[in-house]
Amino acid sequence: MRVVVVSDTHGSVVAWQSIVKLVGKNNLFLHLGDVLYHGPRNPLPDGYDPKTLAEELKVFRIDFVRGNCDADVDIMVLGIPEIPKVAEQTFWDWKVLMVHGEDLDDEIGFAKKHGVDVLLRGHTHIPKIEKKSGIIVVNPGSPSIPKGGFPPTFSVLDFEENNLTVQILGLDGSEIMREVFKNEKG
Secondary structure, eight states, X not given: OEEEEEOOOTTBHHHHHHHHHHHOSSSEEEEOSOOSOOOTTSOOOTTBOHHHHHHHHTXXXXXXXXXXXXXXXHXXXXXXXXXXXXXXXXXXXXXXXXXXXXXXXXXXXXXXXXXXXXXXXXXXXXXXXXXXXXXXXXXXXXXXXXXXXXXXXXXXXXXXXXXXXXXXXXXXXXXXXXXXXXXXXX
């Protein structure tokens, strides 16, 4: 199963449209928070139009977690009853935990406490794929306000019964990072 993971769009409809152009509309999207508002510490991203972005997001199959810049009014505009701070998913036999991560000091301990194989986290705007202590940690970076010298990015996860392929992609379609992990449960 193909899953597109996005975080920290911060109201950029241009970033969202670039992602959709690359991956298409018929995917499950996971959004790791900071959806509409750019935040007081960030510059206005290119294509900042939170109202239009909210309308566009409504036509997609998206599971959200709440970020530190997501207010109650954002949730209302998105037309969702609520957005949890933490959510769990299962794809094949892979247990996945979604969190924005602004207060996540011990990501491995947090993931182990939840008994998951994969931790998806955002907030830093810096893409990352790594495996530590048996936990796969993925940060898709940010498609609107990238940091750490990286270009605008998002992630695609291809879950199979025995393998997980994780890609970090640039908005131009270039592959920034790629890792393949074997399911160690089987």
